[in-house]
Every structure is written in C-alpha cells, then in structure tokens.
Amino acid sequence: MTLPDLADQPRAPALAVTGILARRSFAIRRSTALLGLTLLGLTTAWSGATTWYILRKDDLAARLINRETSRQYAYEDRIAALRADIDRLASRALLDQDGVEARVGEIAMRQAELESKQALVSAVTETLKASGIGITQAAKASPGPRLIKPEATIRASGLSSFAPLGPSRPMPAPDMPALRGAEERSTAPWQSGEAAEPVSPAQRVAEALKQLDQAIDKSGSAQLGTLRNIDRSLGETQKSLRSALSETGLNTERLAASATIAKSVGGPFVPIKVDPAAGPFEATLHSLQPRIAAVSRLRELVGQLPLRRPIPGEIDMSSNFGYRVDPFTRGPAMHTGMDLRAEPGTPIRATAPGKVVTAEYSGGYGNMVEVEHAGGLSTRYAHMSAILVSVGQNVSSGTLVGRVGSTGRSTGPHLHYETRIEGDAMDPIRFLRAGDKLAGQL
Structure with missing residues (x-):
C-alpha cells in the first residue's frame, strides 16, 4: 500500500461525518425556517x-357612543317633556285651586244668605206663635232647612285634593308606601271584569261642590215653600176671621184699626227692609208682611170682642133678643138681651177682657155686673144670685163674675146676658155664633 492510500484512509470517515453533519444542519435550518414562517404567519x-379588532372596536365604540348619545338626548327630551307636563299640571292645579276656592267662597256667601233667610223665617214663625195666630199643619210640618257648611261637606267626601281649602294639620308619612289600589282592593267587594276607572281628586271635589250646590238649592226651596205655606195658612186664617166677625154685624175694619195692643210688649222700631225684586223669597216675604199685620189686628180684635159663652155647656135659650111678650104684663116689649136657662149657682164668666163698671143690685136686672170692653163694647150679666167682682176690677176672658140666680124681675133661675155698643143693645147671639166659628182659635 502506498502512502497516499494510507493518507486517504483516515479522511474517508471524516468526510462521511461531515456529510452527515451537513445534512443535519440543512434539516435544522429547514425546520427552523418553517417554524419561523409559522410564527411569522x-x-x-x-x-x-388585532388591527381588524381594534378598527372594529373603534367602530363599535363609536356606534355605542352614538347610541348612548341618542339615548341621552331622548332622555333629556323626555325629561323636558315631563317637566313641561309637570309645569302644565301645576298651572292647571293652581287654576283648579283658584276655581275651587272661588266656588267655596261663592257657596259660603250662599250659605250666609241662606242663614239670614232662615233667621227671617224663624222670626216670622215666632211672631205668629207669640201673636197666637194659628197656621195649618202643612206650614207646621215644613221644617227649616238643614244648614250645611262647605268645609264639612268637602271633608266628608274623603278628599285630599291638590287644592287645599284651608290650613290643616300635616299628617306623618307612612314608613312603607302602600301599593296603588291596595286600600280600594282591601275594602271594596270582589267584582268580576275590569276594575272601574279611578276618579281623580279634582272630579271628586267638583262632585262634592255640585252636591253642596244642590243641597243649598233644596234648602232655599224649603224656605220658600215654608213662607208660601205660611202665606197660604194666613190667607185661610184671615178669611175665617173675617167670615166669623161678619156674624157680629160690626165694622171689623174700624174696630181692628182701633184695637188695643197686647200688653207687656215693646222695644225700638227696626223695620225689615225687603226688596221684592230680589227674588221669589223676598217677594213672598214682602207680600206676607201686610197679611201678617192684618191677621194680627183681627186676632187682637177677636181677643177683645165678647165671643165666648158666659156659661158652660150648650146654650139653652129661654128668650131671645128683640120683641117679645113680656112675662109679667103679657104685652109686647123689647128684650134687650137673651135669657139662658141654667141651674142656680152655675158659674158665670166674662166673655171678653175689660173693666168692671157696675157690680150691684140694679132694679129689674137684680144683681147685675157690667163689664166695659174695647171699642165701645160692653156686656151685662143680670139676675145673679151672687156677685163675685167689684167695680174697677180688670177682668180677662173667663174670669168668674157671679153665679146664676133669679134676682130682680125674673120668673126663674137664668142668666140675662146683654151686649151693647156705645150704649145701644145688640143681639148677643151674633157674637156667640162668631165665637162658635172661632172656637178653635179662642
């Protein structure tokens, strides 16, 4: 083996390792790149x-702000409308309050006028009662009106109106506000169907004032009816008095004008000023005054005329007034009185108030009493068994003056009774007939 081969042997593994490392580096870089790209994406x-959300959120915020702004404007407009409604209702409440106070003031004036009229009606009835003038049951049964106070009527209706009628004590506020309609539901009976629409305080006040107006009108009508009943009754009384007094044959108008005034009365003269053009009440009261005066004069005259019976019981006349056959001479004679048969000792009473001018034995009259009355009238009571009054004595109707007897020119026990005017004898039966017609008023 050569040297280069030996040199190359150790580099081969190194290159392999380097390739492997190069491939791994490339793989790492690729994953990193992918991760980076992913992260970048x-x-x-x-x-x-985020950008879209921010931009979208700004738009949503703008929309929310616009909506809240619109709501705020709507609330402000609503509040302004409510304030305007409150101001309008407050103004209307003030106007209603002024109207209610004006109505109450008007009703109070009518109430005062009603009380003044009632005082006049009471004065008329008291005057008639004091004068002894009888009125019919229709006038007696007509009661005086029930006087009503405006405040009591409105308070009785259970109102707590926005228009107070006067100072009142404040009421404490409840701890817990009651539910609307709870009080009505707790007291009102169960009803099927829809509940009735509640009535406003103003309507209840108006209804109470209307009822008060009607009550005052009714009371005024009752007062007028009372006066008219009194006027009608006085007319009937005046007619009956004149009819009865016409039996006497006297000039009742002249005698009534000269009739004496009742004793133990007096006081300053305060005339009643009544304007007949003011209304039917005033017109009736104005026409009633002369009728009251006329009836009072006739009543005074009736009280002074000898209209009562001198002896009690039924009249048993044994000889009348006028020409007759004299019981002693059997010739024609003038009988100046009337003979009333009665038992001896029967009480004899004065037939009218007056003054005793004679109380003695007087010839054919026997024991005789003469009483002088008003208007030139006088009465004589003769043939009495006893005289029970004295000269100068004042007697009233019904005073005992003597007892039946048979003294003087008499054939038996009886009362010789005479009525004279200005000394001239008149038929006593006329006065007794008038007294019989007025038996209930004497």
Missing part, C-alpha cells in the same frame, strides 16, 4: 386580527 395573522 401567526404573528401576521395576530397583527391583522
């Missing part, structure tokens, strides 16, 4: 995705 994709 991922990085590029991530960068693109």
